[in-house]
Amino acid sequence: MKNIFIAITAAAISFAACNSNNSASKDTSDKNNDSSSQAKMQTATDKKTTVSVNEIVSGYLQLKEALTNDNGKGAADAGKAIVETVSRIDKSAFTPEQKKVYDNIESDIKENAEHIGANADKIAHQREHFEMLSNDMYDLVKAFKTDQPLYKDFCPMANDGKGAFWISETKEIKNPYRGKKMPTCGSVKEEIK
Numbered sequence: 001m002k003n004i005f006i007a008i009t010a011a012a013i014s015f016a017a018c019n020s021n022n023s024a025s026k027d028t029s030d031k032n033n034d035s036s037s038q039a040k041m042q043t044a045t046d047k048k049t050t051v052s053v054n055e056i057v058s059g060y061l062q063l064k065e066a067l068t069n070d071n072g073k074g075a076a077d078a079g080k081a082i083v084e085t086v087s088r089i090d091k092s093a094f095t096p097e098q099k100k101v102y103d104n105i106e107s108d109i110k111e112n113a114e115h116i117g118a119n120a121d122k123i124a125h126q127r128e129h130f131e132m133l134s135n136d137m138y139d140l141v142k143a144f145k146t147d148q149p150l151y152k153d154f155c156p157m158a159n160d161g162k163g164a165f166w167i168s169e170t171k172e173i174k175n176p177y178r179g180k181k182m183p184t185c186g187s188v189k190e191e192i193k
Contacts (some may be wrong), residue, residue: 004099031065035040036040053102053144054111055085060137061169063116065178067130068183079116086110101143112136127177131164138167141192157182165189 019144059082066074086109091099113135118128141150151168158164166176173186 036101048149053089053140056089056147056148057137057141057150057167059085059113060133060167061134062132063113064166064168064176065174067123067127068121068179069076071181072126073120073127075123075130076117076120079113082113082191084109084116086113098143101139105139107169109133109136123146123179127158130166130176131159134164134166138165138192145193150189150192152192154189155186157185167192 044149059078060136061080063075064080066072066078071174086106089106091102091172094102112129115129116133119125139153148169152165153168153173153175154163154165155175156163158175168174171188173184173188175183177186178185
């Protein structure tokens with residue numbers, strides 16, 4: 001009887017020790033998972049907060065430059081980059097007025113940039129969407145005041161002779177609608193500060 005009592009006591013102690021180790025192991029594992037999840041969420045937040053309106057403008061200027069050089073693939077790459085940037089923008093620092101402007105044009109910017117990105121071999125189609133994108137970019141730079149002076153340029157021959165404007169970082173005319181055919185066609189209409 002004494003032996004049975006000792007065996008039961010030893011089994012109970014072993015069982016309790018095993019459960020204690022499993023709990024400690026599980027607690028450590030849960031803490032590691034929580035830390036890992038928090039780190040992933042923080043990384044996602046950090047990525048999102050590093051994207052600003054200036055990066056959308058930068059992508060637009062790369063797009064404009066590609067169209068100026070009749071480079072449909074370069075324009076497509078810039079369009080895709082704009083879509084990616086728009087999807088990661090952090091609106092938390094926007095003023096209420098800026099948020100209203102951005103919310104009104106966000107989907108149009110994305111849609112036009114997607115069309116440009118999907119049509120590397122159709123530069124005329126890219127230029128049509130660039131015209132619409134330029135309207136939204138003008139609203140964007142007016143509302144957000146970028147880090148650099150920008151210029152609103154106008155080409156009277158674009159859009160079947162109706163004219164169209166674009167945003168440029170230089171006073172020198174480099175026409176994205178006419179490309180290499182007429183690179184200096186147009187004029188500066190406004191300096192955006």
